[in-house]
Amino acid sequence: MTAIEGRRREHEKPAGWNVDPVLILVLVLLAGFLAQGPVRRLLSAPVMQSWMTVFVAVVVQALPFLVLGVLLSAALAVFVPPSFFTRALPKRPSLAVPVAGLAGAVLPGCECASVPVAGALVRGGVTPSAAVAFLLSAPAINPVVLAATAVAFPGQPQMVFARFAASLAAACVMGWLWHRLGRPDWLRPRPHEHGEGGTKGAVFWGSVRHDVLHAGGFLVGGAMAAATLKAVVPASWLHAAAGHAVVAVLVLAGLAVLLSICSEADAFVASSLTQFSLTARLAFLVVGPMIDLKLFGMQAATFGRGFALRFAPATFLVAVAAAVVTGAVLR
Structure with missing residues (x-):
């Protein structure tokens, strides 16, 4: 068979399903027009009105901080070379960890950006224990996150200080633990393929678009979950969980893992969970940026599955302990 005949046969193959987006939009609008009566009755229900109020409030408050964090983290990843950190950090690992x-x-970035940046640090020669400390602290105590926490908890500045102290303590403890107990074969950073190629400007905007869509999806999911908890789950259930100090901390720490909300937005979700104590909500804020479902996948993809399987449980326990101790001190 000649090349010309092969191309002719390919053109003669029956076309598959070609989805017309305009047709889909028309069908959706038509369905909405036909179902406007039931939809209007559904949205007018008190439960739905309460759900929409909480959902819109969380998204509108959190979105500016999320976008600002994505812009800053993309600039950090693209324009700051890893060699800068190698020169800036002390040579001794025990001192490099707290630094x-x-x-x-001072280097803003959400957890979506901190994982590839930490991988670049290790590949650039930074000691792994210091990279671990940066991996955990950057998305939890950077200026954007702390500003968002202050806005989400007006009149409660202790939450800002508590989040900073507990998150920094957990990051340093995990760095020191990795220095003492970690093995080189557990940490195998892989190349980060996203955004490679092209000019720095193109890489920057490509990273921004990717992270806004990625983190925005988790923000919407977290806002929906928070609204559902407030509007659908019986208040007696939440009060029952919140009434026990240990259960409340574990419930919100587990919720932080499951919701996987971006660190620039999680404070607004935590502030809406008013049934729970400040210590329980602090556990939500400390655990979420350090270990959740999306982070586990990103860490496994960047550093290897062996690292993630060992790192995630230890980080969860250390983060919860740091939140509880800090909450007890500031109570």
Whole structure:
């Protein structure tokens, strides 16, 4: 068979399903027009009105901080070379860990950006224990996250200080633990393929578009979950869980893992869970940026499954302990 005949046969193959987006939009609008009566009655129900109020409030408050965090984290990943951190950190790992942890306070980035940045640090020669501390602290104590926490908890500045102290303590403890107990074969950073190629400007905007869509999806999911908890779940259930100090902490820590909300937005979800104590909500804020479902997948993809399987449970326990101790001190 000649090449010309092969191409002719390919053109003669029956076309598959070709989805016309305009047709889909027309069908959706038509369905909405035909079902406007039931939809109007559904939205006018008190439960739905309460759900929509909480959902819109969380999204509208959190979205500016999420976008700002994505812009800053993309600029950090694209325009700041990893060699800068290698020169800035002390050579001794025991000192490099707290310095790297504090670096997270001045180098903004959400957890979606901190994982590839930490991988780049390890590949650039930064000691793994310091990279671990930066990985955990950057999305939890950077200026955007702390500002969002202050806005979400007006009149409660202790929540900002508690989040900073507990998150930094957990990051440093995990860094020191990795220095003492970690093995080199557990940490195998892989190349980060997203955004490679092209000019720095193109890589920057490609990273921004990717992270806004990715993190925005988790924000919407978290806002929906928070609204559902407030509007659908019986208040007696929430009060029963919140009435026991240990159960409340574990419930919100587990919820932080499941919801996987971006750190720039999680404070607004936590502030809506008014049934729970400040210590329980602090556990939500400390655990979420350090370990959740999306982070586990990103860490496994960047550093290897062996790292993620060992790192996630230890981080969860250390983060919960740091939140409880800090909450007890500031109570």
